[in-house]
Amino acid sequence: MPLEQNGRTRVEYIVSSGRSGSTLVGSVLGLADDHVFVGELRLVWQEGLVQNTPCGCGKPFLECPFWRDVFREAFGGFEQARKIAPKSLLGEIGRFSVKMKELGKVLAFPAPGSVVPDELRTLSRLYAAVSKVSGARTVVDSSKSIRYAAMLNATPGLKLRVTNLVRNPGGILMSRSRQSKQRDGSEKTWKVEQRRVKATKAIAKWMARNLLASRLLRRKGGVRLMYEDFVRDQTWYLTTVLGQEAASGVLSQLRNGVNEGMVQHQISGNWVREMKIRPDERWRAELPVLPKIIAGVLSFPMMQVYRSKLYVRP
Numbered sequence: 001m002p003l004e005q006n007g008r009t010r011v012e013y014i015v016s017s018g019r020s021g022s023t024l025v026g027s028v029l030g031l032a033d034d035h036v037f038v039g040e041l042r043l044v045w046q047e048g049l050v051q052n053t054p055c056g057c058g059k060p061f062l063e064c065p066f067w068r069d070v071f072r073e074a075f076g077g078f079e080q081a082r083k084i085a086p087k088s089l090l091g092e093i094g095r096f097s098v099k100m101k102e103l104g105k106v107l108a109f110p111a112p113g114s115v116v117p118d119e120l121r122t123l124s125r126l127y128a129a130v131s132k133v134s135g136a137r138t139v140v141d142s143s144k145s146i147r148y149a150a151m152l153n154a155t156p157g158l159k160l161r162v163t164n165l166v167r168n169p170g171g172i173l174m175s176r177s178r179q180s181k182q183r184d185g186s187e188k189t190w191k192v193e194q195r196r197v198k199a200t201k202a203i204a205k206w207m208a209r210n211l212l213a214s215r216l217l218r219r220k221g222g223v224r225l226m227y228e229d230f231v232r233d234q235t236w237y238l239t240t241v242l243g244q245e246a247a248s249g250v251l252s253q254l255r256n257g258v259n260e261g262m263v264q265h266q267i268s269g270n271w272v273r274e275m276k277i278r279p280d281e282r283w284r285a286e287l288p289v290l291p292k293i294i295a296g297v298l299s300f301p302m303m304q305v306y307r308s309k310l311y312v313r314p
């Protein structure tokens with residue numbers, strides 16, 4: 001059965017800053033029975049439906065059989081979805097006032113079912129269809145955004161659970177300063193003259209998002225996961241989220257090696273072709289001194305709290 005007994009689709013949702021390893025964590029959860037990892041589902045409208053960016057399986061979005069089936073199940077097809085999707089989901093509304101209104105919703109954090117605008121009805125159909133087409137009860141979504149988490153929390157038919165993934169900001173800066181391959185084949189990296197401004201912005205975003213995530217965890221419960229702990233040993237996190245039995249299944253797949261042909265129909269994020277998890281502490285040696293000090297000083301108080309206080313859902 002794709003749905004829970006009470007008819008709700010479970011969503012395992014990852015909140016984090018960019019380059020925190022959310023695609024890796026999501027892909028690992030997606031190995032569990034009854035789980036399907038779909039990447040950053042909030043971007044399925046813009047990157048998929050509008051821009052036809054390649055899916056994680058390698059096919060252009062509109063040619064991917066998985067997404068074709070999902071959109072047919074939810075809306076009758078891609079064309080119909082384009083016609084009925086609220087403009088905000090398609091990315092046509094990005095004005096400051098609208099964003100502020102959205103942020104108001106986040107802070108109010110409405111209970112499920114208390115708000116039912118078009119957006120939420122559309123999302124409800126989408127997630128139910130992902131669950132039905134994949135046959136998985138839990139949809140693993142690495143959308144990262146807090147604002148979107150609040151929307152999902154208010155979406156009828158969904159049961160949201162949250163992982164706040166926190167990576168040491170030194171590692172994020174290192175990852176951002178490296179070139180990364182985009183799905184359209186282009187390379188993305190910071191220009192030298194922009195680096196200081198961008199690094200400061202990245203750390204400010206890291207602080208803001210993780211502070212808001214603490215609020216979300218206090219309200220909803222959930223898990224805070226340190227990325228550095230996860231890449232060293234996945235046992236605690238997987239057991240906490242999946243339970244003993246499912247976690248051992250995933251751990252043994254990781255030990256035996258997940259093959260290169262693994263297909264996950266993920267939206268956005270890095271390509272995951274084979275799953276090799278290794279600690280990445282290179283930034284400690286390679287990140288230039290100034291950003292390393294700035295990242296260390298700014299994040300020190302929050303990292304201390306995180307080290308002493310991991311939230312675990314009831």
Ligand SMILES: [Zn+2]
Pocket residue numbers: 055056057058059064065066067264265266
């Ligand atoms: Zn695909």
